[in-house]
Amino acid sequence: MTRNRLEAFSDGVVAILITIMVLELKVPHGTDAGALRPLLPVFLTYVLSFVNVGIYWNNHHHLLHTVDRVNGPILWANLHLLFWLSLIPFSTGWMGENHFAPLPTAVYGGVLLFSAIAYTILTVTIVKHHGAYSKLAAAVGRDRKGKLSLVMYAVAIPLAFVNEWISDALYIAVALIWLVPDRRIERLLAR
């Protein structure tokens, strides 16, 4: 019962975040193609953030599937994750409206980094509650993908001040690591 409500609440927040991001795509005043052009970077960051939030929802879905019991720390670790995710629409809007300027690009990466850290804390909190030999601990394993994502975000943030396209490429790369079906990546990481 308790787990269902945790899932339902998280789904509610994520569903709203994903749709609030669309509000940054403001209806233009003109009616020709030129009116749409300034919306292109806003649209592209929307796609990137939609995919990122989709990945979180997907992983959150799998993570909670193995949870048997929910306690206070898990509830708060989950709220902590939702807090960082809730800043994604803001950072998406700032980066998109400023055509990927350095500071907004770095802040975008920072929000993604803290979201990833919050997700790691949630995983650790759940594993702790269920025991190191539980179904979940086995499923999470060494979490190479998670660790690699953290490193890539941490590298991308300072690089935004060198060349913002490197950071953007890293953000897209992290998304692709999670999007592409698991097996090949898993083997690559396993080597």
Added chain:
Amino acid sequence: MTRNRLEAFSDGVVAILITIMVLELKVPHGTDAGALRPLLPVFLTYVLSFVNVGIYWNNHHHLLHTVDRVNGPILWANLHLLFWLSLIPFSTGWMGENHFAPLPTAVYGGVLLFSAIAYTILTVTIVKHHGAYSKLAAAVGRDRKGKLSLVMYAVAIPLAFVNEWISDALYIAVALIWLVPDRRIERLLAR
């Protein structure tokens, strides 16, 4: 369990989209009938989009009802559908505020076309996962209505630059095909 969460999340996103569209109906400053007149096209597009989103929710409801198992590709095909649906409020607002100008009318049709394609991909993904002889495959059948909708949208988009009212009539026609009780249409299509 998994299917329930997929339904709940989709319902959340669709519920938010349907209400976000109302926000384009901005409170006018005047208090006489003249203040309401410029809102008329916005209101009419709102009605059209409300009905369209309602049809998607309705069909999505029936489609998932026959699903037994959910896997990664189904989750992403569903998110892909939600992505295109999430652009409906933007395109509705642009078309409504510009009194059905050619480009906004074409873009509106484009969003509906890609939503319909995404719905088809979701159906195919689910049928693949359940087998060609499953309950679902039988229920979907040849999907004449779906194919007819795709063709009508594809025709309506270029026609927006000839006469936007033809496109609008086609959008309304597609909605009516899905709204009117099935039997007659089914027979008509079966001939």
Added chain:
Amino acid sequence: MTRNRLEAFSDGVVAILITIMVLELKVPHGTDAGALRPLLPVFLTYVLSFVNVGIYWNNHHHLLHTVDRVNGPILWANLHLLFWLSLIPFSTGWMGENHFAPLPTAVYGGVLLFSAIAYTILTVTIVKHHGAYSKLAAAVGRDRKGKLSLVMYAVAIPLAFVNEWISDALYIAVALIWLVPDRRIERLLAR
């Protein structure tokens, strides 16, 4: 299963509507009591609309509780109700920002009237589907309260152009009829 999803979707839409209305309470620029004064009528209409939407949610909750089966017409009758409820934030904002001017007050009543008609249609559709001697048909009975509300709204709309306070008093009276515990009112209506 199907009923649960209908409830969940309706709850989602109503939850969003109730919170979207708060957005009309725009953060003022000043920091003294004078900055809050123009918000008073907006706040009062927010309270009235919150109570009205709360009554609909409450009644909807009880109505669906007796439903066994859901079909296409019920789904659409429910969406039709949600459509009219979705216009409440707009009409609330227009009436509140214009300090209860005649036309916005009449439009507010019109949205409430059509919501009440849509609720009646939903009830009739459900009763039809379940049979005139079902649990629900007995529970709904003659629906005196519902009919009285329809009449009061229909009277309040033209009266807004005579004196808007009469209309506002009628809107509040309808809300009180539903809020005050049933027994006394039921007896009063039964006489």
Added chain:
Amino acid sequence: MTRNRLEAFSDGVVAILITIMVLELKVPHGTDAGALRPLLPVFLTYVLSFVNVGIYWNNHHHLLHTVDRVNGPILWANLHLLFWLSLIPFSTGWMGENHFAPLPTAVYGGVLLFSAIAYTILTVTIVKHHGAYSKLAAAVGRDRKGKLSLVMYAVAIPLAFVNEWISDALYIAVALIWLVPDRRIERLLAR
């Protein structure tokens, strides 16, 4: 069944409130660190309100967990709580944008005070319905934390006109009382 829907609806409203507050973090026009500086107080009040709403969700979750039956008064006591919670985004935005000026700080405390009163009314309504010797009555006990919170808010409101930082410190203190794991505080309060 009924309890589930009450939980789901409340979760929906709370999920939307928590995300609506983010909308006050408006995307700045500049792209340097100076553009972010005026957002700092808005961000800090967002964090405080996020934690407060999170605490309400957490406690609401536990409170309803012990509920067996839901009746009309419980439904309305719950809607009454949601009403006051729905004013948190407005008061958060007003306080944040005005850098903790006296009146906005007092109004923020007022909304928190009325939310706490509404939560107390909900608890009392539920206990009344289940009996003074029920599982819930035992779990709630003397509700020292709840009473202490009410007193601290009531003290903080007038103090905002003396020095707003005292009020802010009190708001943070109440949040910490609920955040820090129960045992120590419970013992402290028990002395």
